[in-house]
Amino acid sequence: MLTKIAGGDIIDPVNGRLGKGDLWISDDKIVAAPAAGAADRTFDAAGCIVMAGAIDIHSHIGGGNVNTARLLLPEQHAAHQARPATTPLSNAGWSTFQTGCLYAKMGFTTVVEPAMSPGAALHTHLELADIPIIDKATLAILGNDDFLLSMIRDDASSQMIEDYVAWTVASTRALGVKVINAGAAAAFKENVRTFSLDDVVPSYGVSSRKIVKTLQAAVASLGVPHPLHVHCNNLGSPGSADTAAATIAAAEGLPLHLAHLQFYGYGTEGKRRFSSAAARLAELVNATPEVTIDIGQVMFGQTVTVSSDVMRQFSARGSAQPKKSVIHDGDGNGGGIVPYRYGKDFYGTMQWAIGLELFLLIDDPWRVFFTTDHPNGAPFTAYPALFELLMSREARTEMMAGLPKSAMALSTLAAVDREYTFEEIAVMTRAAPAKLLGLTDRGHLGAGAIADIAVYRREDNIAKMLGQAAYVFKDGDLVVQDGEITHYRWGKALRLNPSPDKAMLRRLVDYHQQRYGLSLDWFNFPDSAIAREQPFGEVACRT
Amino acid sequence: MAVAWIGNRETLVERAAAHAAALLWSSRCPVFSLDTDIHGTRAAIALAERVGAAYDHANGAAVSREVALFTDKGAMTVAPGETRRRADVVVIVGELLQIHHEFVGELAETVPDLSAKNQREIFLVGSNETSAPRLSNGRTATLLSCGEAGLGATLAALRAQWRGRQTSQPVSNFDDFAKALAAAHFPVFLFSGDATEGLALEMLQGLISDLNRKSRASGLHLPASENGWGSALASTWMTGFPLRTGFARGFPEFDPWRYDVARMIAAGEADLHLRISSSTVQPQKKRNRMALIALAKTQQPVAGAAVTIAIGDAGVDHQAVVYSSRTGSLRSVEARAASELPSAATVIRLVASHVSAEAALPC
Numbered sequence: 001m002l003t004k005i006a007g008g009d010i011i012d013p014v015n016g017r018l019g020k021g022d023l024w025i026s027d028d029k030i031v032a033a034p035a036a037g038a039a040d041r042t043f044d045a046a047g048c049i050v051m052a053g054a055i056d057i058h059s060h061i062g063g064g065n066v067n068t069a070r071l072l073l074p075e076q077h078a079a080h081q082a083r084p085a086t087t088p089l090s091n092a093g094w095s096t097f098q099t100g101c102l103y104a105k106m107g108f109t110t111v112v113e114p115a116m117s118p119g120a121a122l123h124t125h126l127e128l129a130d131i132p133i134i135d136k137a138t139l140a141i142l143g144n145d146d147f148l149l150s151m152i153r154d155d156a157s158s159q160m161i162e163d164y165v166a167w168t169v170a171s172t173r174a175l176g177v178k179v180i181n182a183g184a185a186a187a188f189k190e191n192v193r194t195f196s197l198d199d200v201v202p203s204y205g206v207s208s209r210k211i212v213k214t215l216q217a218a219v220a221s222l223g224v225p226h227p228l229h230v231h232c233n234n235l236g237s238p239g240s241a242d243t244a245a246a247t248i249a250a251a252e253g254l255p256l257h258l259a260h261l262q263f264y265g266y267g268t269e270g271k272r273r274f275s276s277a278a279a280r281l282a283e284l285v286n287a288t289p290e291v292t293i294d295i296g297q298v299m300f301g302q303t304v305t306v307s308s309d310v311m312r313q314f315s316a317r318g319s320a321q322p323k324k325s326v327i328h329d330g331d332g333n334g335g336g337i338v339p340y341r342y343g344k345d346f347y348g349t350m351q352w353a354i355g356l357e358l359f360l361l362i363d364d365p366w367r368v369f370f371t372t373d374h375p376n377g378a379p380f381t382a383y384p385a386l387f388e389l390l391m392s393r394e395a396r397t398e399m400m401a402g403l404p405k406s407a408m409a410l411s412t413l414a415a416v417d418r419e420y421t422f423e424e425i426a427v428m429t430r431a432a433p434a435k436l437l438g439l440t441d442r443g444h445l446g447a448g449a450i451a452d453i454a455v456y457r458r459e460d461n462i463a464k465m466l467g468q469a470a471y472v473f474k475d476g477d478l479v480v481q482d483g484e485i486t487h488y489r490w491g492k493a494l495r496l497n498p499s500p501d502k503a504m505l506r507r508l509v510d511y512h513q514q515r516y517g518l519s520l521d522w523f524n525f526p527d528s529a530i531a532r533e534q535p536f537g538e539v540a541c542r543t
Numbered sequence: 544m545a546v547a548w549i550g551n552r553e554t555l556v557e558r559a560a561a562h563a564a565a566l567l568w569s570s571r572c573p574v575f576s577l578d579t580d581i582h583g584t585r586a587a588i589a590l591a592e593r594v595g596a597a598y599d600h601a602n603g604a605a606v607s608r609e610v611a612l613f614t615d616k617g618a619m620t621v622a623p624g625e626t627r628r629r630a631d632v633v634v635i636v637g638e639l640l641q642i643h644h645e646f647v648g649e650l651a652e653t654v655p656d657l658s659a660k661n662q663r664e665i666f667l668v669g670s671n672e673t674s675a676p677r678l679s680n681g682r683t684a685t686l687l688s689c690g691e692a693g694l695g696a697t698l699a700a701l702r703a704q705w706r707g708r709q710t711s712q713p714v715s716n717f718d719d720f721a722k723a724l725a726a727a728h729f730p731v732f733l734f735s736g737d738a739t740e741g742l743a744l745e746m747l748q749g750l751i752s753d754l755n756r757k758s759r760a761s762g763l764h765l766p767a768s769e770n771g772w773g774s775a776l777a778s779t780w781m782t783g784f785p786l787r788t789g790f791a792r793g794f795p796e797f798d799p800w801r802y803d804v805a806r807m808i809a810a811g812e813a814d815l816h817l818r819i820s821s822s823t824v825q826p827q828k829k830r831n832r833m834a835l836i837a838l839a840k841t842q843q844p845v846a847g848a849a850v851t852i853a854i855g856d857a858g859v860d861h862q863a864v865v866y867s868s869r870t871g872s873l874r875s876v877e878a879r880a881a882s883e884l885p886s887a888a889t890v891i892r893l894v895a896s897h898v899s900a901e902a903a904l905p906c
Contacts, residue, residue, distance in 0.1 A: 062780065064872065070779045071613045074797045095783040095795075119622070122864065123873040126581065127780045146628070146657065189629060189657075189729060191759045203657070314755075324617035329761050331624045337617075515656060516624050517649055518869065525875035529864050531582050531888070 001040045002026050003476065008045030008455060011426045012052065014444035018423065023050055025451040028476040032447045043478075045455050048470055051426050052445050053109025053452030055433035058229075058259055058294050059374040060306050061099050061113050061136070062127030064120040065335035068326050069306045069375070070094060072337050075322075100132035101485050102381055107454025107469040110135045110433075110442060110494070114178055114229060114259065115308050117141055119331045121172035122525045128493050129530050133479050135491040135537065137437070139229050140172045141308055143179035143211045144186045145332035147511060152214055153204045158221065163504035165218045171524055173495040173536055175437060176226035177219050178259075181233050181309040182211035185333040188311040195311060196233050197246050208233055209250060220254050222498060223542035225438020227255030227292065232264055235312050240264040241277030248281075251290045257436070260296025260373040261285075262355035272346060275410040278354045282361035285368070292436060293362070296373035297355035299382040300348060302341045303375045308333035316340075342378070349407035351377075353400075357411060359390055360418045365427040366435070384467030390420040391462050438539055439494065451476035492537035546853040546884070548844035556852060560890065563817075563836045563850045564897030567594040570815035570834075572791070574804045576601045577774050578820035580857035581864040581873060583887030584774040587819060588781050590895045597789030597813075599804035600774055601820055605767030607799050609736035610775055610785045612744045614799075619751050621731055621761035622871045627653060631660040632723050632730035635667045635675060635684060636747055637694045638738045643765040644676035646869060647733065651678040655729075664723045666716075668697055688715045695743035702750040730760045737767035765868050773866030773873065808833065819887050821856040838890055855884030 003025040010021050024031050024039070060066050103111055111131075116124045116138040128136040142148055142165065151161055165177060183206065184195035190202045197209045216228040232247045234240040244264035250256075258264075261281060269275035285293055302321075307313050310327060313336020317325045326337040342348040355377065362368040374380040388395045393416075400408055408414055420428075434443025441450050455471040468483025479487050505520075512520045527535060547559035567573055567590070575587055575598040591598050600606040612618055623646065626633070633650050654661050667675045667684035670691065675684050689697040689712045700710040704717050705724070714720070724730055734747055747762060754760035766772035775785040782788055784797035787804075800806070807813045814833055821840040837845035837852075840860075844851040857863030858876035863886065867874040 067776055067780050068613070070783050071610070071775075071785055072617055074614050074784055096780050098783075119624070119870065120872045122875060123776070126777075126864065126873065130585070130781060189625070189759060191728070203659075320617075324615070326613065326617050327619045327761075329619075329621040329625055331622045334622070515628060517627065517653070522867070522870055522874060525864075526862075528862065529875035531864075 002034065002037065004039035004042045005045045005050060005453065005455060005471070006042050008048045008050035010050045010445060011422050012445040013423055013427050014431045015446040017445065023445060023453065025453070025473065025476050028451055030445055030447055030449045030451050030453075043455070043471055045471070048455045048457050049422055050445070050453065050455050051107070052430040052443050052449070053454050053472065053474065054107050054429040055110040055437070055439070055443060056103070056108055056371065056380065057112045057369050057433045057436060058114045058371040059111050059380055060115060060376070061111055061131060061374070062096060063113055063116055063124035065115070065306050065308060065337060067127065068328070068335070069304045069337045072324060072326055073304055073339055096127055096130035097132060100134050104133040104472055104474070104480050104485060105469060105483055106383055106467055107456065107472050108134060109452035109454070109472070109474050110137070110439070112137045112139065112175065112437065114139045115141055115180065116172060116174060117308065117330055117332060118145075118168050118172045119523060122529060125173060125493055125530055125535065129490070129532050129535050132488050132490060133474055133485070135494055137175035137494040138173070139176045139178040139226070140168050140174035141178050141180055141333050142168060143182040143215055144184070146186070146515075149183070149186060149201060149204045149206055149211070152206045152210060158217060160504065161214060162218045162222050163501035165215070166222055166498040167500040167504055167508065169224065169496050170498050170500050173493060175494050175496055175539060176224055176229060177215060178229040178231065179212055179215050180231040180307070180333055181235065181311060182208040184208070184233060184309065184311045188314065189329055193311070193315065197243055197250070212247070212250060216254055216256055224496060225539070225542055226436060227257045229257045229259055231259045231309060235263045235309055236266075236316070238266050238274045239268045240266050241281055244281055245284055248284050248288050248291050251288060253290055255290050255292070258291060258293045260371065260376065261293040261358055262296045262298065262351065262377065263373070265354035265358060266350075270410050274347060274350060276350060276354045276357060276412065278357035279361055279412050282358055285362050286364070292367045292369065293358070294369035294371040294373070295355050295358055296371055296377045297359070297386055298342050298348065298351040299372060299378035299386060300342050300344055300352065301378065302339070303378055304337060304339040305376045306335070306337055307376065308335045310334040310336050312336070313338050344403055346404050346407045349403045350410065353408065353411040353413045356389060356396065357413050357416065360416045365424040366432045368428060369433060369436070370429050384463035387425065387466045388462040391425070393417055393419055438542065490532055493535060494537045494539050496541055497538050498541055548851045550849065551844050556885075556890070556893065559850050559852050560893040561897045563852070563894045566815055566834055566836060566849060567596070567817070567894070568898055570594065572807070572813050573815040573817065574598070574807050574813040575817045575819065576603070576804050578768070578770050578822065579774070579887045580770065581773050581777050581866075583819060583857070583891065584777040585781065586888040586891035586895070588778055590891050590898070592790045592795075593895060593898050595790045595793065596817070597787070597791065597802040597804060597807065598778070599787050599802060600768060600771040601818070602768050602771060603787065603803055603805055605737045606771035606775060606786060607803070608739070608741050608744065609764065609766060609772070611741050611799065612736070612748070614785070616745050616748060618748050619755065619761050620764050623763060623869055624871070626650070626731045626763045627655070628657045629655050629729045630731035631655050631658045631663055632727040633663060633665045634730060634732045635665070636698070636732050636734040636739065637669050637743070638673055639676060639733060639735055639765055640737050640767065642769070643733070643735070643868060646765070647676040648679060651680070651682050658728050660726070660728060666720055666723070668701065669694060685716050685719055687717070687720055693743070694739055695746055698743055698746040698750060702746060702753060705750065706753060724754070728759065730754065732760070732762045733765055734762055735765045735767050766866070769866045769868055776866065776873070819891070821854055821887070838887055840884065852890050853884055854887045854890055855882055857886065860884045861886045
């Protein structure tokens, strides 16, 4: 079927296409305008902007820890019941079904769950498979697991480490690798309570830095398109900017992605010894081209923090609101679930301002990614409001007027004039994520790309415009019209499929039998376990 | 082999499914009780949404106690693999189900390879009557008991004594326990909601929390029902809520009292009961003329059921995904003795296909 999206303002930075024009779709692909022949259906996009479907590189949408958060907080899920829109929690998208629908309504068509515990890969993929409409992907967590730490301790060859990383990525159907507070979860099991980049995991004698560098090299050598995704040490601590700065310096020319940098943007100035170090970090990022970051923006209101940084979450238990939490020591990382409310107090305001400063002070939209670290900084349903803050200085000024002056005095936000353009938004939320993840078939509107398209009707209210797309197409199917879901479909989980090394497989079979008393079969699963047609889509490693 | 019946009359599966759908569609208050695998649960919840049903596990009370620990209080937990590899002190809290005894035996036979201590001590919190898993090599768990006191009171006394407080009755062998804890690097408490009341589970978490002030400790959840916990997880991701959720008003509502299916049946609220369990279950007493649809592994119609459809056993007759307490996560299991019997999910989807609806079924 031939579809024409007619007369919209096309914003496609990858192909240099900016301005009024038509976009053509044949079945599930974008095609060049046909020389002859009429469209089977035409959508009038006059007065609209037309972009590729958006891609979220870091949003906790499924898996063991996310589900435990749902279990811990049935009251949060009251959001799904029919109730006035302004009541607390009314915007927290929470079930798998809601997650897909709410993302699609905003024009997002691919979302990455960035923290899949390898042992819970089947659980994670079953949840992702129940998220309708959008495509998904996962990053497998390594760096606190005994097998890897033992190999590093024993000076295993880089080839062996790569074989293990390749096996993990292939068997868990991941699109990349993440390391979360490298070594800290293992150290926490031995009662260590704080852990920095050069601290050493007691029983292994391996530093956090060594773990990060080892995985960074393995990921690069394997040709995994997405650089190692790093959740640094000391998340949320005053002075954590030093840790982030040290980690940025540790990139040393090889690609490295730092997750939710906002949570490390904290200095120690002022009488509360908590201040913005965003300008310093932004300068470092600007000067380090091999580093990419996402923000993890904080927005005010109730949320729940969900993290595999079990040490950090344990230390945050006291600030739980409501007062309950789950701390799980897993086979590698485990995780912690701590509900939290970001208030418009000094600390909440600092966090809010630091995130925006990072967005606005990092110059290159190809290296800064749009996230709230859902649900840690805010539910992803806060994205429309966040777009408005980035695109309108006036909206920021209005917001700042109601926030504590003591906090704003320690931030440079008020002095920043920059407003994101639609073209920059298209880079940050479409083109750059596709490039970062190695997804050549999306993030742009060139011929041959899959027809993931978001059409937004122009209006002054940016949050409304980007929160309720006029049309969204997924693989050429019209799924959203005028902000409402019109068609359910099932996306795929995008994965890499490197060939596992047979010798490594034998080692892992022995390891699981000896250490866990179980055959490796207990941890593997066939695609048919997902019980959907074509649950996975394969992405190629770089050669 | 017959696989479907309407009343006592043998029929085609298709007809039985259509009849079940008609009963569900005309029901005012349908309730489902589940004892099935993950895909069976997913299909049942999708059907429940379509017909406005409430659902619960077949052993709803025990699963509900475990769910309530998380919804009301939170917890510190540890993976079974880490327990095997790290726990130098293992404390069995109350009676554990038979299905967990093999793992406890394994803990007794092995030593923690990730612990500097390289040995494992085992304690049992309970009374003289508490039946403990059989341990190999003639080992016995050291009993921590407060005589006739219940499990909750014993745990409270244990917690109080550990904090150096007075108790009306001391816990037996407390000094051994205190000595073991003082030397331990990672004690783990094995717990289940099967025979342990909610307050005792909370008290246990309080004790674990106290221990974590200065050292490490955690709890290993060994669920009262593996199917039950698997269903609770699937329900939680699909609707945001665990079991005891209902769609009576067209959207999911979680209410552990209102949607206690056993209570709804006993109180005469439910007028239709869909029971999904591969095991053969005894008919439940009912107060009104509630109809029963039974999906069970059976060669004959279930007594009193309006519709019976035979289903296979997950992991025996067909491939399945189930919760495994041995890994603490979901696991794919191949059919041990593959048969023609359909899975619960297949049959439920067939029933759902006969229920009119505007939207396609999500599962």
